[in-house]
Amino acid sequence: MxxxxxxxxxxxxxxxxxxxxxxxxxxxxxxxxxxxxxxxxxxxxxxxxxxxxxxxxxxxxxxxxxxxxxxxxxxxxxxxxxxxxxxxxxxxxxxxxxxxxxxxxxxxxxxxxxxxxxxxxxxxxSIGEKIRNLTPPPHVIEAAEKIEAMSAEERFEYWKEEFSKCIKCYACRQVCPMCYCRRCIVDVNQPQWVSTSSHTLGNFEWNLVRAFHLAGRCASCGACDRACPVNIPLRLVNYRMGKEVRSAFDYVAGENSDQKPVLASFKQDDPETFIL
Amino acid sequence: MTRILLRNKLDDCIAAWRSAGFSVLAPVKRHEMSSFGEVQKSSDMALDLVLTERTIKDQFFPQTEPLIKYKIGKHQIDSETMTPPEQKRVFFGVRPCDASGLAIDDPLFGWDYKDDYWFRRRDNSVIVTIACAQADDFCMCTSVKLSPDSAKGADVLLRPLLEGSGWQIEVLSERGKALLEIVSSLLLEGNGHTFPLPQVAEKFDVEKVMEWLADPASFESQFWKDIALRCVGCGSCTFLCPTCHCFDIQDEGDTYQGIRRKNWDSCSFANFTMHTSGHNPRNTQSTRWRQRIMHKFNYYQGKFGVNSCTGCGRCTRQCPVDMGITETLQAITNLPR
Incomplete structure (x- = not known):
């Protein structure tokens, strides 16, 4: 069978x-x-x-x-x-x-x-070990490295171009298991905190808000990337955020269900490099 | 005797139209996405696509459009109305379904109030449709009574020649005639063999669908709940639709100044019908999906005598969970009666 x-x-x-x-x-x-x-x-x-x-x-x-x-x-x-x-x-x-x-x-x-x-x-x-050793396909790593090698200005231009395609359909959010807020911040409209306009600011606001909210929470399933009807390489955003969290906290999301959410918990030996 | 536009004369045509003051827009593929964009030469065009991912609608009804700039002073309010550009434009290589979408939306934007933003762009645009030589699994124009060579919404209809050397020309309007006048010396007289139209199978019976939708008993049918179960509630089908036209007005700025904008909105979103009180008359995805189908195949028909679907198939083609108008209308067609 x-x-x-x-x-x-x-x-x-x-x-x-x-x-x-x-x-x-x-x-x-x-x-x-x-x-x-x-x-x-x-x-x-x-x-x-x-x-x-x-x-x-x-x-x-x-x-x-x-x-x-x-x-x-x-x-x-x-x-x-x-x-x-x-x-x-x-x-x-x-x-x-x-x-x-x-x-x-x-x-x-x-x-x-x-x-x-x-x-x-x-x-x-028990998928913990498998997840720790998971590497994205070579073309993703290659694309990510290319972006990391850019200057800040070049990188900004790159994402400005990519995000300019965004139609704010929120398919990335809707297919994402981690986007479970009953009312997403972009839908909070009294006042409208995040602009619904697809101008440069609005596009960055939406895509960066989502990236930040997924930091240390993304399961790397690629659903957002596949769902995006205008082919914004969202996998690269999430890959980078995952990398940041791993290097700062040695944390890989979803290894097991007993993990404490990395950005919602505190450890004595957490690095504090961002505190001046 | 008809006339022929040869592919190797296209660059000269573009140059001639540009020097006559037109911008030329055509299907382009940029940053892994196909849409209509300005072109300088024929090699910028992606004419071999079945269909661009984004519709031509975007060029008439942009996803965000500034309407008014305002400033609130101590004793007065200054405002400046922002108007769309009056640039003359040629749209070359529009698919019949997309051009039809413009014609379908015209009565909507000109109904009780003439939407200047839409019509200024419409009046300054010439639509050159190219009949389809290929179709994919999602195309369904024939199911909504259009065809791969529908002339609806077009000023000029081009039919590709069998050998790929160019297109046979059919002039459909005064605007189209004037556009071709500019390039008349570049055109050939003659009849070529045109490419056979692709077979686009009829996927549903639109008459039967409309009849079922018109029955008041259908509105509360369990059908809607079952069919919409997997809908994740994104707006991709509406924003990629050549006829969906809903928008929201947003003021962006601070207490003293800002810009009022018209932004795309979607009936797929819960916020679309959210009342200030917090009550939402369409509080489930099934009621929202029902609205979309009813609007396209019942309400719009009732108001303007035409269905608000061109059969382009983008709703299904780009749906993250493989839903869309085709499946729903097929299922309605097959409902026991």
Whole structure:
């Protein structure tokens, strides 16, 4: 039995036993190479699940949909290691109760093979070491190094150009599991703290606010980067922020769910190089 | 006898239009994104794209537009109305779906009040559409009763010649005629073999959809909740839509001075309908998605006699969760009746 069939029947079993009220997985998309999020509430619907190497979205973003978990019931979800990492971060930030999430874990190997990950509860997955050793693809590192080698003026120009494409659709925010604020600061409009205009200032305000809020929290799933309809290289922003946090605090987000959020906690030996 | 514009004369045409005072805008690919931008020569153009990622709408209804500059003094308020430029523009290589979008939005911007910002740009622009030679999986113009060679919204329609050497010209308006006058010495007389139009399959039955939407019982249907379940509530489908036209007015500045701006807004956002009291009549994503579909295929039709969709398919093509108008309208078509 392939993993797709295995997970279809496991999802069906979870639903028919009543252990979970819903399973979030993937279904066929509008073209042969697309997959779309699929929500199954019955064992029959679970038969529509698809699981293959095209299932790259991080479905953990749906776990914090308004009201979904407020009844205390459990939800099943198909997650890759980056999704598991996201769940670790969400638990450590007290946004999820570990017992409410049943994980159908899988990994995509060599870009084509899908393997099941052992375990169902978040504590079953030890991804810490893997995450510590995770390196982005060479082209990302290369692009990041190119930007780091620029002068401050050149770098400003680079991001000004890139952010000038921004249409403020907030797709980056909406697909991000870490952007769970019920009211984002850009939507606070009495007064309007962050400009909704797509001029240079407004574009920087939005993109930098998001980058700052993700520092030490990003699961590197790449959802924002893929979602951006105007192809702003958001992965480079988040990669850099992750690097900063790691070098300052030796902290990698999402290693486990017991971590204390790095920017919301304090250690005696934290570096204080920024205090003059 | 029709006329032909040869590809190797395009640079001369651009130069002639520019010296006649026009800016020439065409599909361009810059910084990993395709949109309409100013070009100096034909090699700047990306004419082989199925469709640009951004629509031509951006050039008529910019995402942010300053309206008024104001200054509040002790005894008076000074304000200065900011008007859009009157630069004459040629849009070369517009796809039929995008050009149709302009024609669809005209009645909206000219309805109870003539939007000077829109019409100043419209009146100073000439639209040269190029019929499609290719389509992708997301194209659906035929489903909304348009076609890969629709002339709607165009002043000139070009049909690509089979051998790729140029385009056969069809003049559709006085404005188009005047534009071609400028380059008449560069055009050839003749009939070429034009490229066959791509087959764009009909994906839904728009009549059936409209009938279902018009039924008051459909408004509270469970259908909306099910179909919108995975919508993440971003605005990409609305901002990349060639006809979506909603905007918000924002004052930027301090207590004493500032600029009033017209910024794109989206019915996908919760803030779009948020009342000052905190009550939100569209407080779930399904009610927002329903609004988008109802607006395009019911309300707009009722007001202006036309659907507000050109079948470009961008909503699905660029949706992060593979939603879009096609899937929704297909599902409505297939609902048991």
């Amino acid at each position: 392939g993993i797709q069939e295995q997970y279809r029947s496991e999802a069906a079993a979870l639903l028919s036993s009543g252990e979970v009220k819903l399973v979030i997985g993937f279904g066929a998309g509008s073209t042969a190479d697309r997959r779309r999020p699929l929500f199954a509430r019955t064992p029959e619907e679970a038969q529509k699940f698809v699981l293959d190497a095209a299932c790259i979205a991080n479905l953990s973003t749906y776990l914090l949909a308004e009201g979904l978990l407020s009844d205390g019931k459990k939800v099943g979800v198909f997650l890759k290691p980056d999704g598991i990492r996201s769940v670790n971060i969400l638990i450590s930030e007290a946004q999820l109760k570990p017992e409410q999430v049943v994980i159908l874990g899988y990994a995509i190997e060599n870009g084509k093979d899908v393997a099941a990950l052992e375990g169902r509860n978040i504590s079953d997955f």
